[in-house]
Amino acid sequence: MKNRVKEFRSARNMTQQQLADLVYVSSRTIISLEKQNYNPSLMLAYKIALVFETTVEELYCLKENVKNEKENL
Structure with missing residues (x-):
C-alpha cells in the first residue's frame, strides 16, 4: 500500500x-x-497519523490506493 510515512x-x-x-x-x-x-493495522495507521497531525486517508494515499486496486481487478 502506497503511503507517505x-x-x-x-x-x-x-x-x-x-x-x-x-x-x-x-x-x-x-x-x-x-x-x-507492510500494511499496518488500522490502529497503527491511526497512531502514526496522530503523530503527524494528519488523517489516515492522507498519510496512506487512500484515494490513490483505491483507484489502483480497482484498476488491478
Missing part, C-alpha cells in the same frame, strides 16, 4: 527509531512501512 517523517527531521518509539513498534516496522512492504 517517510515524507512526513523526513519533513519533521525525525528518525525511524523516534517514530517507532512514539507509536510503540520496532524500527523494522517503520522501515517496512516506508518501503511499502
Whole structure:
C-alpha cells in the first residue's frame, strides 16, 4: 500500500527509531512501512497519523490506493 510515512517523517527531521518509539513498534516496522512492504493495522495507521497531525486517508494515499486496486481487478 502506497503511503507517505517517510515524507512526513523526513519533513519533521525525525528518525525511524523516534517514530517507532512514539507509536510503540520496532524500527523494522517503520522501515517496512516506508518501503511499502507492510500494511499496518488500522490502529497503527491511526497512531502514526496522530503523530503527524494528519488523517489516515492522507498519510496512506487512500484515494490513490483505491483507484489502483480497482484498476488491478
